[in-house]
Amino acid sequence: MLTLGANAPSVTLPLAFVLTGLLALCFGMGWLVGQPELLAMYHYNPYIIALTHLFVLGGICSIVMGAMYQLVPVALETKLYSERLARFQFAFHVVGFIGMVWMFRVWNMKQVGHFGSVLAAGVGLFVYNVARTLRRVPKWNVTATAVTAAVVWISLAVTAGLTIAVAKCSYESAPALPPASPLGALLRGLRSVAGFTSQFDALSAMHAHAHLGSVGCFVMLILGVSYKLIPMFTLSEVQNVHRAAWSIALLNAGLAGSFITILLDSSWKPVFGLVMVAALAIYGWELVAILRARKRRTLDWGIKYFLTAIAVMVPLSVLAVVLCWPGLERNPFTGQLENLYGFLGLMGVVTFAIIGMLYKIIPFLVWFGSYSRQIGRAQVPSLTEMYSTRLQAAGYWCYLAGLLVTGAGIVASNATIVRWGSSLLAGSMTTLVFNVGIMLTHFFKPRLKPFPLQPATAPIPA
Amino acid sequence: MTTNQLDETTVLEILRRVIDPELGCNIVDLGLIYSVAIVGPKVAVVMTLTTSGCPMHESIGLGVQNALLNLEGVDEVEVELVWDPPWHPSMMTEFGRAATGAGSF
Numbered sequence: 001m002l003t004l005g006a007n008a009p010s011v012t013l014p015l016a017f018v019l020t021g022l023l024a025l026c027f028g029m030g031w032l033v034g035q036p037e038l039l040a041m042y043h044y045n046p047y048i049i050a051l052t053h054l055f056v057l058g059g060i061c062s063i064v065m066g067a068m069y070q071l072v073p074v075a076l077e078t079k080l081y082s083e084r085l086a087r088f089q090f091a092f093h094v095v096g097f098i099g100m101v102w103m104f105r106v107w108n109m110k111q112v113g114h115f116g117s118v119l120a121a122g123v124g125l126f127v128y129n130v131a132r133t134l135r136r137v138p139k140w141n142v143t144a145t146a147v148t149a150a151v152v153w154i155s156l157a158v159t160a161g162l163t164i165a166v167a168k169c170s171y172e173s174a175p176a177l178p179p180a181s182p183l184g185a186l187l188r189g190l191r192s193v194a195g196f197t198s199q200f201d202a203l204s205a206m207h208a209h210a211h212l213g214s215v216g217c218f219v220m221l222i223l224g225v226s227y228k229l230i231p232m233f234t235l236s237e238v239q240n241v242h243r244a245a246w247s248i249a250l251l252n253a254g255l256a257g258s259f260i261t262i263l264l265d266s267s268w269k270p271v272f273g274l275v276m277v278a279a280l281a282i283y284g285w286e287l288v289a290i291l292r293a294r295k296r297r298t299l300d301w302g303i304k305y306f307l308t309a310i311a312v313m314v315p316l317s318v319l320a321v322v323l324c325w326p327g328l329e330r331n332p333f334t335g336q337l338e339n340l341y342g343f344l345g346l347m348g349v350v351t352f353a354i355i356g357m358l359y360k361i362i363p364f365l366v367w368f369g370s371y372s373r374q375i376g377r378a379q380v381p382s383l384t385e386m387y388s389t390r391l392q393a394a395g396y397w398c399y400l401a402g403l404l405v406t407g408a409g410i411v412a413s414n415a416t417i418v419r420w421g422s423s424l425l426a427g428s429m430t431t432l433v434f435n436v437g438i439m440l441t442h443f444f445k446p447r448l449k450p451f452p453l454q455p456a457t458a459p460i461p462a
Numbered sequence: 463m464t465t466n467q468l469d470e471t472t473v474l475e476i477l478r479r480v481i482d483p484e485l486g487c488n489i490v491d492l493g494l495i496y497s498v499a500i501v502g503p504k505v506a507v508v509m510t511l512t513t514s515g516c517p518m519h520e521s522i523g524l525g526v527q528n529a530l531l532n533l534e535g536v537d538e539v540e541v542e543l544v545w546d547p548p549w550h551p552s553m554m555t556e557f558g559r560a561a562t563g564a565g566s567f
Contacts, residue, residue: 070517296485296564364517368521371521373524375522376524377529383483
C-alpha cells in the first residue's frame with residue numbers, strides 16, 4: 001500500500017531554501033544593474049567577490065540544497081535522514097551567507113571567516129544528512145555517484161574557501177594567549193594554516209576554490225541529476241549507462257587535477273582542463289542520445305531553459321581551454337575573458353539550468369502541498385496549468401538576450417552595455433518571480449473543480 | 463430499486479480521474495494500470511509509473527485510493543506498485559499519446 005509522504009520531506013523545507021535562493025538571485029541581479037562596472041573591471045575586488053558569493057551561496061546553493069532535500073530521497077527511492085537537521089542547516093546557511101556577503105563587501109576578512117564558519121557548520125549538517133540518506137539508497141546508480149561526488153566537492157570547496165579567508169587574517173593576539181588555552185591553541189593553529197596557504201598565489205587559490213565549488217558541486221549535479229530527470233520529463237531513458245558513468249568519472253578526475261594545477265599555476269592545466277571538456281562532450285553525446293530516443297516530442301520551456309544552459313557549455317569549454325593555455329599573456333583583455341568565463345559559467349550554465357528546473361520544482365512542491373490529498377477526489381490542475389507559459393517563454397528569450405548583451409559588455413569592458421544586459425537578465429527574473437507568485441497562489445486558493453459526472457455503473461434489477 | 467455492479471470498465475473509467483500532473487494525462491490512458499481485480503467490496507489495482515523514483519508516485523497512489531473509495535460499493539482499495547514489466551510509451555492509448563505529445567510506435 002502507498003502512503004503519502006513516505007520518502008519526501010515536508011514541502012515547506014525545500015520551499016524555504018528555494019524561495020531564499022530566488023530572493024538572493026533577484027537581489028544579485030538588481031545589484032548588477034546598479035553597479036554594472038563590476039563586470040567591466042578585473043574580478044579581484046571586494047564588490048565582485050561579495051556579489052559572486054551572493055549568487056553562489058545565497059542563490060544557487062540555496063536552491064540546489066532545497067532541491068536536493070526534496071529530490072534526492074525521491075529520485076533515489078529512500079528517505080531523508082533528518083528533516084530537523086535540514087531545518088537547522090537552513091538557519092546556519094542564511095545567517096552565514098548574508099554575513100559573508102556583507103563582510104566581503106566591506107572587506108572585513110576576520111568577520112568573513114566567522115560567518116563562513118557558521119555557513120560551514122550548516123554545510124557540515126547538509127553533507128552529513130545527505131551522506132546518511134545516500135547510505136540508505138537501495139539501488140546505486142550514476143545519479144547517486146554524482147550526488148556523492150558533489151557532496152564531497154562542496155565540502156572541499158567550503159574548506160578551501162575558509163582556508164583562503166584564514167590566510168587573509170592577522171593573528172596579533174595569538175602570542176599573548178597561553179598556548180594551552182583553547183583560544184590560544186585555535187589562533188596558533190589558524191596562524192599555521194595561514195602561513196601554509198600564503199605560499200600559494202592568492203589569485204590562483206581563489207580560482208581553484210571557485211572551480212571546486214562551481215564544477216564539483218553544481219556542474220556535477222547538473223550532469224548526474226539530468227540523467228534521472230531528462231528521461232523522466234521527456235519520456236526517454238539513459239541510452240548507455242557506461243557512457244553516463246564515464247562522463248561523471250572523467251569530470252571527477254579532471255576536476256581533481258585541475259584544482260591542483262590551477263592552485264600551483266602549473267603548465268599541466270590544459271591537460272586536466274581537456275579531461276573535463278572530454279567529460280562534458282561525453283555527457284553531451286549521451287544527452288543527445290536520450291533526447292533522440294524521447295517519446296515526448298514537444299520539449300516544454302523548462303527543458304528548453306535547461307538544454308540551452310547545457311549548450312552554453314560549448315563556448316564555455318572553448319574559453320576554459322584558451323584561458324588555461326600555458327604562456328597566455330595576462331592583460332586587461334584576457335582579464336575580461338576570465339570575467340566572461342566566470343559569468344558564463346555561473347549565469348549562462350548553472351543559473352540558466354536552475355531556472356529551467358525551478359519551473360519543474362516549484363510547481364511540483366506547490367502542487368504536492370495543495371493537491372496531493374485531493375487527487376482522485378476532485379479535478380486538480382496539471383503542473384503547467386499552475387503558471388503562465390507565455391511569461392515563461394518571454395523570460396527565456398529575455399535571459400538569452402541578457403546573456404549575449406552582458407557577455408558583449410564584459411568583453412568590451414563597457415559598463416553601459418553590461419547594464420543593458422543585466423537589465424534584461426533582471427527582466428527575465430521578474431517573469432520568473434511573477435510566475436512563482438502565480439504558483440504560490442495555489443497554496444491559498446486551490447483550483448479544485450468537481451468532476452462532471454460519476455460514471456454510471458451497470459445497473460441490475462434488485 | 464437497483465444496486466450497482468462493479469466491473470473493470472467502471473473502475474478504469476473512474477481511474478481516468480487520476481492524472482499524472484507532470485504529463486497532464488490520466489493514468490489509464492498513460493498505460494499505468496496493469497490489472498484490476500474486484501472481490502466483493504474490495505478493489506485491488508496493480509499499477510506502475512513512467513519511471514522509478516517518480517516524485518509523484520505517492521500522490522498518484524493516493525489518488526487511486528481516493529477515486530475508488532468514492533465509488534459506490536467500494537470499501538477497500540489495495541494499490542500494488544510494480545516495476546515488472548517496466549512501463550513503455552507503447553503502453554499508452556491513442557488519447558494518451560496525443561495528450562503527452564508522444565508519437566506512434
